[in-house]
Amino acid sequence: MKSVTVRIAGANGDGVESSGALLIKVAAQNGMHVFGYRGYQSIIRGGHVWYQVRVSDQKLTSHGDDINILIAFNQDAINNQRSHLSEHAIIIYDPSKAKVLPEDEAKYKTIKLPMIDMAVQVSGDPIMRNVVSIGAAIKLLGIEKSVIDDVLRGMFGRKGADVVNSNIKAADMGYNFEGLEKAYDIPHDSNSRYTMDGNTALSIGAYAADCKFYAAYPMTPASSILHWFAAHANNGVLCKQTEDEIAAINMAIGASSAGVRAMCGTSGGGFSLMVEGLGLAGMLEVPLVVVESQRTGPSTGLPTKTEQADLLFVMHSSQGEFPRIVVAPRSASECFEVAAEAFNLADRYQCPVIILTDLFMSEHIESIDGFDLDKVMVDRGKVTMTNTAGGRFKRYLLTEDGVSPRALPGTPNMEFVAGSDEHDEYGDLVSDALSGIDKYVEIRERMHEKRMKKLDTMLANESIFVPHLDFKDSDFYLVTFGSTTEAVREAVDRMRSEGMKAGIISFNYIMPLDKGETKRILSGKRLIDVECNFTAQLAQVIMANTGIEIKDKILKYNGEAITPGDIVSQAKAILGK
Amino acid sequence: MPEKHEINEKVALHGAQQKQVYTSGVKPIWCPGCGDFGVQAGLIKAFNELGIDKSNVVIVSGIGCSSAMPHPFSTYGIHSLHGRLLPVASGLKLANHSLTVIGTGGDGDGYGIGSAHLLHSARRNIDVTYIIMNNETYGLTTGQTSPTALQGRKTKSTPFGVTEMPVNPMALAISAGATYVARGFSGDPMHLSQLIKGGLSHHGFSLIDIFSPCVTFNHDNTYDWFRSRVYKLEDVKHDPANMAMALEKAMEDITSNYSKLPIGLFYQTDRPTYEEYELSLKDGPLAKQKPHTREQIMEVLEENR
Structure with missing residues (x-):
């Protein structure tokens, strides 16, 4: 090269x-x-x-x-x-x-x-x-x-x-x-070739998936998604700059409830404000795509610099437990693919999907040969127009896979009230007058299990929740996620050109994880963790899911994008070369 | 500024083909005697008189006693988060403006934790009817002060008396750009049902503040307290088209030291709604627009060569 x-x-x-x-x-x-x-x-x-x-x-x-x-x-x-x-x-x-x-x-x-x-x-x-x-x-x-x-x-x-x-x-x-x-x-x-940054690729991926609604409050480095959607009002998308990020996520939830594919986006600070709304989407079981483009924290941090320190935050944000999907695209072109698929996952499992990028991913520009539009398919999941059972519609019907049929306002005979309180199959609350009464204690259990069951369903139905292994039979592997994968690729190319047998294990879908398969891929290998934060958050996720502890780490948290040179020199030091 | 365009699907009032039953059979959680029953009755009466199609209605609420409002109704509803009903309602309306979207909540929800959304929804003039049941207290959390509590009032969280000025909902809404601003009293459901009916028929953002006494946690601002102070704007010379006069009436709460509390329609004006300016809604409700085509996708991709 x-x-x-x-x-x-x-x-x-x-x-x-x-x-x-x-x-x-x-x-x-x-x-x-x-x-x-x-x-x-x-x-x-x-x-x-x-x-x-x-x-x-x-x-x-x-x-x-x-x-x-x-x-x-x-x-x-x-x-x-x-x-x-x-x-x-x-x-x-x-x-x-x-x-x-x-x-x-x-x-x-x-x-x-x-x-x-x-x-x-x-x-x-x-x-x-x-x-x-x-x-x-x-x-x-x-x-x-x-x-x-x-x-x-x-x-x-x-x-x-x-x-x-x-x-x-x-x-x-x-x-x-x-x-x-x-x-x-x-x-x-x-x-x-096309040239575009990650945010543009992500916006177009969302557009290709028929996302028609985007709400956001300006915040670097997510703002250019707002600009992209605002500029395309005549191409069939509604973009709303809101009074704050709280309004942004709740508007997106409203729009999605009406049946329009909706997304909101921000950086870590704005996501902090969105956290309560994220739980609302989880409880109402409304499909929602949220972009969190990380910058250097904590607090205002370095607003124009990059970091990957919000991984554990987005995985665990909001009170209580509910299924969510977290995906960190590994290149600008993968921003397109991930965004396009995020809407299908959100619709199929009626849950929030968080696309975790960072300033480096949002703003770096790549030349891209092309996109495979044939791979972009729209699956709206269990949206239903007819009340086959008769009587009041059970929006939260207990099902084997945890996913209930969903009706959209405007459809006759399907009316229901969705509640942020715990509710029964109709959506009627079991929180205020009824909590603690035996029958309703059981309903709470069944409802919580129903929602959480979606995690098993997605793991069983989708093959995406595993890391990607490049260069089989290597002597050692750099383990990484999201944007850092880009620099790792070149670092590995350089080391291989010097005769070192280096491989890559990279994560894009991080939550949920197929524990067994992830463990199988990582087991018995010499691993070096590479990520842009202080506490090795990916390594923590790996440890929690597989019990595998990665001791060697290359961590960068000075705000500058990690480069292949950084990685090669530190990997060599770790390997004693 | 973008040109106003006619939105091609007007609010589906009078759309019902058959007589509608607006109740779901779910019992409200309110205490016996709660003012919110009067608001529920007013809402049902307004629906009946308009012959509204229940499958086209979404009632969105926040958190608090009054936010239980959607459950007794057989319409669509979303019982959302504390203070966030307006963003949720706005998202619904922007995504499908053929729906009738109604917000219902309390004074804490609307004038406290969600006050920013009230301000911005009003200036947007989004076509949502927002009904606030104002009892000047926090009922569901057992009686703390509220943004509309009068100065001096003693509550669990203000045992020595409230020191802050109460929010003036009418003046706030008028100055923020709401195009239908009214106040009712749940002790007079007939009167308030007409205000709600007016709000539902109005094209733009409506705020209807309703004195809705809390019989359990507010023994200061009772039905009798309100009854001795309220009077109807229809009974005096008031022109709702006159903003200055409307603001003057709104300030009467303060200038009369809360001895005279006007109810009725304070202000109404005709201004294009957010939806009418929104370019992406030229071709009808988003929810009913066709999926983006391959040609459209190629077009936005090619901008990056």
């Missing part, structure tokens, strides 16, 4: 993000594979932000470790990123904004590109330096100039010929800068 890592750095407001987004589009259009991730802060102007774009001839699962090309918009960019530069890095900087040290000149290839002057020259607007800089970067990457021209036409066509032309001219100035030459040889094919 050949790959080049470009990091664009500057201040908020400099156009760092638009530069990164442009480079991603151009590389993907050029038939390359791309992976992008940005570092930013919770301020609107100033600060220090960066966007890392890695291009390759093969599918990437990480934004990479060291920087090959640094595009520096200011002095901070050079000062802060120097330690991340690879051996033969190229620094493109604007002499009006930054200087390099003599030792930088000696160690790296430095290119003085007067980005701001050029931008002002073509458009009068210094912000256009983003296009100038990407023009220069693609020259180094060996991408034809016509590719960026096409992308710019696509991006700005609506704004008229003048805007398109000044952008193309800005790209020209960067591309044709004196002394700039192709520096890398990355093979590419003729495919034009």
Whole structure:
């Protein structure tokens, strides 16, 4: 695999993000594979932000470790990123904004590109330096100039010929800068790929599953799901920004009760507010999909940084016991698949499904060849239109599999009241006047058992509640879940290319777990746990379900995304290599 | 601002093809003499007069004595969480606006723990009829103070007297943007059934606050206490279309030091509902729209090339 890592750095407001987004589009259009991730802060102007774009001839699962090309918009960019530069890095900087040290000149290839002057020259607007800089970067990457021209036409066509032309001219100035030459040889094919972040893939997966209702309160890093749904009001989805996350989850429960596939989303702080609503969905047995995109906690924590520390929280949140499904997608394309399937699981088992992502998964951009839409099927479960038994409809009928027929308001002769209190088969409460009376003590038992029975049913009917094993007969296995699986994949590839027999055991569906099968997969192997939290929460889940204790752990909790380099070096230290 | 569009399925009033029985046979949990019986009677009378189709009605409640309201009814119902009936009701209405969605709860539910939702539902003007049974106390938790308890009132949680100002529900709802704001008294079920009927027929967010005495835990604000203070707005020169006049009447609780408590329709106006502005509802209720097609899915995917 050949790959080049470009990091664009500057201040908020400099156009760092638009530069990164442009480079991603151009590389993907050029038939390359791309992976992008940005570092930013919770301020609107100033600060220090960066966007890392890695291009390759093969599918990437990480934004990479060291920087090959640094595009520096200011002095901070050079000062802060120097330690991340690879051996033969190229620094493109604007002499009006930054200087390099003599030792930088000696160690790296430095290119003085007067980005701001050029931008002002073509458009009068210094912000256009983003296009100038990407023009220069693609020259180094060996991408034809016509590719960026096409992308710019696509991006700005609506704004008229003048805007398109000044952008193309800005790209020209960067591309044709004196002394700039192709520096890398990355093979590419003729495919034009999708590029999207995890939140977009998740939103489209939900859309494909016929989700028509999304409610949320803005919170990084889940907000872009809100933006996606809000932007698609004319495509048959209703998106509601609510007064708080409590309203968001309860509105989604209301919408789902009316028969519309509904979802809400937030980060850990907002999920804390949603917790009571989660239990309501469990008790009313209303299908519900909730996205929890984790960021660094506790409390407000690092709002723009990543972590996987809410796993145990989402598994155990809300009072009492009720069945739920927790799934942590392992790539952007899996965000699509998981979201599409989450609605079927929620409908089939009439319970909440929590999609657990994190800032890294929500925001990193991957190039994706395509999606298999034939695999997306809509199964609404036991929705029924006719009251076959006659009499009052038993919404909470005791059944063998624990799932009762569900009627939707508006259907004649099926009226029922769903209650958050304990209730009987009709939905009539056994809580206030009747609790403690023998007959109703028994009803409580039967109802609780009925709901919990759904866990057995889903484990019996679905084959998804087991970890995935890659590279059978390895000497050791990295055990991980969710977004961290991406970096683990490349780490394992690197170790295998060095002759180490490394394997992967990765979890996406974590709750419930098929204990027997999970134990069988993990047993008798040398295991190293890799996750982004302090307390090794996945390892705790494994211990609780299988009795297998994983002693060796690679844990990261500084807010930065774990990289293949982090994992390889720590795995080698653990293995004594 | 998006243009208002006609929603193509109006509220299914008068939709019943045959005579409807609105009671389920489930007995309410209320104490004998509870004001909530009067509200139940008013609601049934309003349903009967409108000939409402029970399978198109959802009564959503929160938690508290009055939130037991859906159970004696043969309509659809959701007995949700404390303070959260409005978000649940709003979700139902947005997902299927051909349903008649009614919220029923108490003063603690609506003006205390759920007050934010009241404010925002009002300004949205979502077409939900919200009936609050206001007894100025927390009954089901055995008699603590409530957001509408008058200053000085001694309760289990305020043994030395309430020091906070009571919430003014009428002024709150009018200023927040509710388009039908009324107050009734469960001691006069005939009068309040007309207010409920008006709310159900109104297109937009209705708040109907009802003085509904707690005979067990509130011996200060009794039927007699209310009866000696309430008077009907219909009996005085009041124009519900006049917001300034409505607010003045709403403030009379305070200006009269709670000696004169007007009941009746304070305020009503015609403003497009949230549903009428919502782009995704142009083609009818979400619940009745066709599933997203493969072409639609491809269209949103292709935006990412």
